[in-house]
Amino acid sequence: ILNVEQSPQSLHVQEGDSTNFTCSFPSSNFYALHWYRWETAKSPEALFVMTLNGDEKKKGRISATLNTKEGYSYLYIKGSQPEDSATYLCASSGGSYIPTFGRGTSLIVHP
Amino acid sequence: SQTIHQWPATLVQPVGSPLSLECTVEGTSNPNLYWYRQAAGRGLQLLFYSVGIGQISSEVPQNLSASRPQDRQFILSSKKLLLSDSGFYLCAWSQLARDTQYFGPGTRLTVL
Numbered sequence A: 001i002l003n004v005e006q007s008p009q010s011l012h013v014q015e016g017d018s019t020n021f022t023c024s025f026p027s028s029n030f031y032a033l034h035w036y037r038w039e040t041a042k043s044p045e046a047l048f049v050m051t052l053n054g055d056e057k058k059k060g061r062i063s064a065t066l067n068t069k070e071g072y073s074y075l076y077i078k079g080s081q082p083e084d085s086a087t088y089l090c091a092s093s094g095g096s097y098i099p100t101f102g103r104g105t106s107l108i109v110h111p
Numbered sequence B: 001s002q003t004i005h006q007w008p009a010t011l012v013q014p015v016g017s018p019l020s021l022e023c024t025v026e027g028t029s030n031p032n033l034y035w036y037r038q039a040a041g042r043g044l045q046l047l048f049y050s051v052g053i054g055q056i057s058s059e060v061p062q063n064l065s066a067s068r069p070q071d072r073q074f075i076l077s078s079k080k081l082l083l084s085d086s087g088f089y090l091c092a093w094s095q096l097a098r099d100t101q102y103f104g105p106g107t108r109l110t111v112l
Helices: none
Strands: A005-007 A010-014 A019-024 A032-038 A045-050 A056-059 A062-067 A072-077 A086-093 A105-110 B003-007 B010-013 B019-026 B032-038 B044-052 B055-058 B064-070 B073-078 B087-094 B107-111
Touching: A005 A086, A010 A019, A019 A086, A019 A105, A032 A072, A045 A056, A045 A062, A072 A086, B003 B087, B010 B019, B019 B032, B019 B087, B019 B107, B032 B073, B044 B064, B044 B073, B055 B064, B073 B087
Parallel strands: A010 A105, B010 B107
Antiparallel strands: A005 A019, A019 A072, A032 A045, A032 A086, A056 A062, A062 A072, A086 A105, B003 B019, B019 B073, B032 B044, B032 B087, B044 B055, B064 B073, B087 B107
């Protein structure tokens, strides 16, 4: 089983702040890295999937980067809004292909 | 387009009672299917996954079981619930094991 770590565990920011958090994963036998957004009382929704070292993906104010050689991915949110409040999950799939999820970063954006 | 259904949405059950949660997927064939649980204050834990009818892999030994009687149907069961079975249960599907997973609306289970 892969060990996928996310940091920080939780984050409080003010509206308008930019923020970022980290997902660390084993770099050996890497196949894909997924980011999901999970709002309270809803189910996780896919944000990005990245497979190549150096991949960068962007969706509105949210972007992500991938470093497969050192085993980390960053998620950035520019100009955070209260509606960005959610738990952000990453999942890495290696040799077995079944993704392993991290415990998530809980983001709370204060108006 | 593909849709995933889960029911019931909420469930309150006494300790020792049986459990059956159902998940169905529409709009795709031969999907990979998954059952996850989020216990209070904890992350997403993979319980079972299935790559085809009758093929179930268990990630965590416990008093739960899963079955896949049809291509797009995945059932989570227990003969006798424990207090520790309380949590939020999510079903998900993907076309291939490595692909993005799409989650159902979830079932909130409270065992009293």
